[in-house]
Amino acid sequence: MPIYRAPVEDFRFLFHEVLELEKHRDLPGFADLSPDLVDDILANAGKFCEEVLQPLNQSGDEEGCRFENGVVSTPKGFKEAYKSYCEAGWGGLGAPESVGGAGMPPILTMAVSEMGMSANQSLAMYPMLTAGAYGALLATGADWMKQHIAPKMVSGEWAGTMCLTEPGSGTDLRLMKTRAVEQPDGTYKMNGTKIFISGGDQDLTDNIVHMVIAKIPDGNGQIHDDLATVNFFMVPKFIVHEDGADGPRNGVNTGGIEHKMGIKGQSTCVLNFDDAIAWRLGPKPLPPKPDEKRSASAGMAGMFGMMNAARLGVGIQGIGLGEVAYQNGYAYAHERRVGRALTGPQEPDKPADLEIVHPDVKRMLLQARSFVEGARALSAWTTLNLSISQSARPEAATAGLLEDLMTPVIKAFCTDMGFEAANLGMQCYGGHGYIRDNGVEQFVRDARINQTYEGANGVQAMDLVGRKLGRKGGAAPMALFGLLTGWISEQEKDEAMKPFVAGVKRGTEALQAATMWLAANGPKNPNDAGAGATDYLRLMGITMLALMWGKMAKVSLGKTDKFHKDKLMCARYWMERMVPECPMLLERIQAGSAAIMELD
Numbered sequence: 001m002p003i004y005r006a007p008v009e010d011f012r013f014l015f016h017e018v019l020e021l022e023k024h025r026d027l028p029g030f031a032d033l034s035p036d037l038v039d040d041i042l043a044n045a046g047k048f049c050e051e052v053l054q055p056l057n058q059s060g061d062e063e064g065c066r067f068e069n070g071v072v073s074t075p076k077g078f079k080e081a082y083k084s085y086c087e088a089g090w091g092g093l094g095a096p097e098s099v100g101g102a103g104m105p106p107i108l109t110m111a112v113s114e115m116g117m118s119a120n121q122s123l124a125m126y127p128m129l130t131a132g133a134y135g136a137l138l139a140t141g142a143d144w145m146k147q148h149i150a151p152k153m154v155s156g157e158w159a160g161t162m163c164l165t166e167p168g169s170g171t172d173l174r175l176m177k178t179r180a181v182e183q184p185d186g187t188y189k190m191n192g193t194k195i196f197i198s199g200g201d202q203d204l205t206d207n208i209v210h211m212v213i214a215k216i217p218d219g220n221g222q223i224h225d226d227l228a229t230v231n232f233f234m235v236p237k238f239i240v241h242e243d244g245a246d247g248p249r250n251g252v253n254t255g256g257i258e259h260k261m262g263i264k265g266q267s268t269c270v271l272n273f274d275d276a277i278a279w280r281l282g283p284k285p286l287p288p289k290p291d292e293k294r295s296a297s298a299g300m301a302g303m304f305g306m307m308n309a310a311r312l313g314v315g316i317q318g319i320g321l322g323e324v325a326y327q328n329g330y331a332y333a334h335e336r337r338v339g340r341a342l343t344g345p346q347e348p349d350k351p352a353d354l355e356i357v358h359p360d361v362k363r364m365l366l367q368a369r370s371f372v373e374g375a376r377a378l379s380a381w382t383t384l385n386l387s388i389s390q391s392a393r394p395e396a397a398t399a400g401l402l403e404d405l406m407t408p409v410i411k412a413f414c415t416d417m418g419f420e421a422a423n424l425g426m427q428c429y430g431g432h433g434y435i436r437d438n439g440v441e442q443f444v445r446d447a448r449i450n451q452t453y454e455g456a457n458g459v460q461a462m463d464l465v466g467r468k469l470g471r472k473g474g475a476a477p478m479a480l481f482g483l484l485t486g487w488i489s490e491q492e493k494d495e496a497m498k499p500f501v502a503g504v505k506r507g508t509e510a511l512q513a514a515t516m517w518l519a520a521n522g523p524k525n526p527n528d529a530g531a532g533a534t535d536y537l538r539l540m541g542i543t544m545l546a547l548m549w550g551k552m553a554k555v556s557l558g559k560t561d562k563f564h565k566d567k568l569m570c571a572r573y574w575m576e577r578m579v580p581e582c583p584m585l586l587e588r589i590q591a592g593s594a595a596i597m598e599l600d
């Protein structure tokens with residue numbers, strides 16, 4: 001059986017020593033966040049994930065979801081575990097108190113979410129999707145929805161989904177076919193098919209509130225491949241009347257569930273909308289003016305908000321899977337006897353030394369660990385920036401730029417590296433990892449989808465390079481370089497920080513050169529930007545984790561306990577073994593697109 005120990009100590013280190021949450025009590029949701037409360041939440045969530053969610057992970061994978069007679073069933077034990085999750089209040093941790101939530105800031109919901117993903121990604125995804133859906137409803141919904149629907153989602157009584165993908169339209173939302181036609185009473189009638197909908201149907205909740213995008217046809221009843229016609233809707237599985245009264249079953253039916261590589265306890269559904277009653281979210285779209293070129297409709301802002309939160313959430317899934325795979329690889333390498341240490345037997349009285357004596361095994365584990373802990377720091381720092389951006393502080397705008405810039409980096413870098421870490425954890429088991437009984441090949445299968453959904457990682461890279469770098473005259477990269485160079489010049493004064501500063505400097509220099517190269521060449525040849533985008537995102541990810549490790553090293557220097565000494569070793573690993581990739585990535589970016597695009 002795989003093991004999982006919630007990394008509560010690491011979160012405490014980040015929150016108290018590195019990010020010093022005590023100094024941020026002015027931020028929204030931080031006022032009551034005493035160190036004791038933070039520790040309590042972390043400890044209780046960790047215990048819940050270890051004791052309730054994790055024991056169902058392997059059995060949930062083996063059993064999977066079932067689809068019989070149009071109804072989806074989740075694996076044995078999921079219903080009870082989900083109920084306990086909701087009763088403990090975890091589902092509403094980040095929701096406002098006005099709708100029954102605990103009003104905790106995203107830095108804490110991120111921590112709880114990561115532990116859930118490590119313990120059981122399939123199960124933890126149901127409440128994660130619901131939180132995204134009620135967040136969008138609170139941002140864009142009518143008052144009656146906030147009053148009668150959102151509280152039931154916050155309590156977990158009802159769940160939520162996000163329905164974007166269709167058979168012919170995944171990345172390219174312009175091509176979607178689902179249509180919503182306005183009715184005299186102001187509601188819409190929706191028809192179309194959505195596929196791959198996570199939690200699209202399940203037996204955990206009495207109702208499911210689908211957040212759906214669909215096109216509004218023109219006056220002639222035609223739909224167009226135009227994002228401006230795509231709008232955002234709420235479509236409950238069972239109708240809810242505006243006074244909160246329960247209504248009949250809506251025209252949303254499950255066509256089937258996908259049989260897939262991983263997250264088998266998570267139901268991934270085909271949903272058919274057959275004259276389903278839908279409520280438009282956000283302002284009513286205005287008819288286009290002649291020759292007007294419009295981008296997304298105003299109501300889509302709510303959907304983008306939901307997607308941004310989901311992107312951070314998926315990045316955190318990558319970290320969670322990396323953590324649990326690392327823990328299992330580490331445990332196995334301390335049990336398995338294989339070969340002798342290169343420098344001579346460590347335990348001559350035993351037939352062989354422990355696997356952990358081999359440098360390549362330690363390399364695999366350090367690669368996974370330095371990623372996981374660095375990435376955890378990056379996502380905590382980013383969610384802190386999110387809270388700062390919502391405050392009245394003078395640095396709010398800069399924090400918002402940084403959070404926005406990091407969103408595709410966290411989504412793509414953390415899921416690429418999370419998959420790599422899951423694979424390394426499995427590799428520590430040798431052939432025994434490939435065998436299902438040990439449960440570690442599940443981490444690899446589960447981690448794989450994180451690279452694809454919520455916008456494939458290549459698309460995230462294009463979002464970073466094609467949109468986020470140039471927006472507002474390059475304000476976001478300028479803010480980032482101001483932060484990096486400011487940190488370097490401050491820390492250079494500290495002799496003990498030299499090895500860590502050198503790593504951050506090396507990454508920053510490569511990142512600056514790559515940014516300038518893309519700014520100069522991308523507009524002339526967009527394929528140059530497209531060909532270098534994935535390398536650029538990785539370069540930014542490695543550099544940002546170098547900064548995080550620099551920050552963690554700073555507070556660990558001079559401390560003699562094992563925890564802080566280990567932090568310094570991991571920081572050193574990242575600077576010596578990962579940062580050297582930065583000049584290589586720069587060289588690849590500067591090679592442009594010729595070798596890629598000229599082959600017919």
Ligand SMILES: Cc1cc2nc3c(=O)[nH]c(=O)nc-3n(C[C@H](O)[C@H](O)[C@H](O)COP(=O)(O)OP(=O)(O)OC[C@H]3O[C@@H](n4cnc5c(N)ncnc54)[C@H](O)[C@@H]3O)c2cc1C
Nearest residue numbers: 162163164165170171196197198268453454455456458459
């Ligand atoms: C298990 C699972 C759960 C899912 N859950 C949901 C859900 O809850 N809700 C929902 O709406 N959807 C969901 N999805 C759908 C998922 O988000 C899409 O599969 C994904 O966005 C990619 O769309 P696609 O499959 O149509 O691939 P396509 O859009 O056809 O793209 C194929 C590949 O082409 C590349 N590509 C495409 N466009 C670009 C570009 N502009 N630049 C660079 N490369 C590009 C990418 O590598 C991409 O992987 C889920 C999918 C799975 C498998």
